[in-house]
Amino acid sequence: MDKKEIRFLPVESIEFRSSGDDGSTANTISGYVVKFNQRSQLIWGEFYEKVAKGAFARSLSENVIKALWNHRSDFVLGSTKNQTLRLWEDNIGLRFECDLPNNTWGRDASESIQRGDVDGVSFGFSVRQDAFTYLKEEDVYERTLIDIDLREVSPTPFPAYPDSEVSQRSIEQMGIKTKEQRKLEKEKLLLEIDLLAIG
Template identity: 40%
Template sequence: MSEIEKRMLPAQQCELRAVPPSDGQSGPAKIAGYAAVFNMRSDLLGGYFVEIIAPGAFDEVLAQDVRGLFNHDPNYLLGRTISGTLRLTTDERGLAYEIDTPDTMTIRDLVVAPIARGDMSGSSFAMRVAPGGDTWHEEDGVVVRTIYKVAELRDVGPVSFPAYPDSSAAQRSLDAWKQAQQEGIAAHSLSEREARDRLLTMIELKALGAK
C-alpha cells in the first residue's frame, strides 16, 4: 500500500507565478510559488477531516532529491533539486519552490504560458508523513489532523485542477485514531500518538497474517 499522499493548494494561497528572465538576461522563465502553507486548515479531506501543516514539518526533507512536476506527471519533469533546477525553501508562510523550466515549446505552451495568463489554478506536493509525525483530535465536531514531520517529499509543482484526493494512508491513520477513541486505548497511561501507533502496528500485523 502506498504511503504517498498528495495535497493541493488553491490559487489564492499558492501565489503561483511565472518569472521572466531579468533585464539583459536570456533563458527560460522560472516558476515560483508555494506548495504548502503552515497553520492553515485545508478543505475537508475525503469528507472526513481537515488538515493543518505545522511549521517545521518539511525541515528534514529540503535536502532530498525532489522533482518539480506538472500535475504530478513524471512525463512533465520541470526541475530537480539534485541538479539545481528546483530550489526549495521554507519561511513563516510555508514551503516555497522555484523552478528553472526547460526551454521547450511543450513546457512553454502547457505550463509557463497558462501561469503567466493566470489560467493555472494552484500548486501541489506529494509527501509521506513520518511515523508518529501527525496527531488527530476533534474540535467543535470536526476531526483535525496536524502534520508535524514529513519523512519524504516526492515532488512539488503547478497543477491545473487543485483538489484534495482521498488518501488511503491518511484514512488508515484516521481509522486507527477513531478505534483508539472507541476502545479507550488513549487513556491517561497512553498518549494519543502512542495509542494510534500501537493500533497501526496491530492493523499491519493483522494484514500480514491474512496474506
C-alpha cells in the same frame, strides 16, 4: 513505506518572471507550495489538515525533490539536484522557485501559467509523523502533518483537497473513527444506559 499522498492548496497566484541577458528567455515560476498552520478544506467529510512549521526540514536536507507538471513524472520541470528547483521554509510556509525547461512541456507550462489556466500548486509526499485531534464541537478531526517525506511539487489546475487523494489509505488505517462509527458508538452507549435504567 507509507503510500504517497497528494495535496493541493490554493495559492494567491503563481508568480512568473522571464529573463535572459544572452538573448534567450529563462522562465521562472515561484510561490508557496503550502502555508503553515492553515486548515485545509474538509477531507472525506471527516478531517481537516494543516502542516506544521518545520514539517519539510528533513526532506529539504535529505531528498532530491522534483517539480512535475501536474504530478506526471514524464514531464519534469525542475529538480533540487541541479538547483533548477529551489525550495525553502520561511515563517509563512514552503516556498519554491523553478526555472522551467526550454522544451515542449516547459513552454506549455509557461503559457498555461502566464494565462492563468494553471494557478495552483500541490505536493506529493508520505507521512513520517502526524497527529490527530478530535474537535468535539465540530465532530471532526484535525490532522497536523509534523514530518513530511516530500517527493515532488507540481503546478496543477485541479485541487486534490476537495476530492482528497488520501493515498488509498482508509480512515481506519489512519487511526481515526468516522462520523458514522462515532454515531453508532453513541447510540450503543445510550442503549446500554437505557437497559441499565430498566434493569
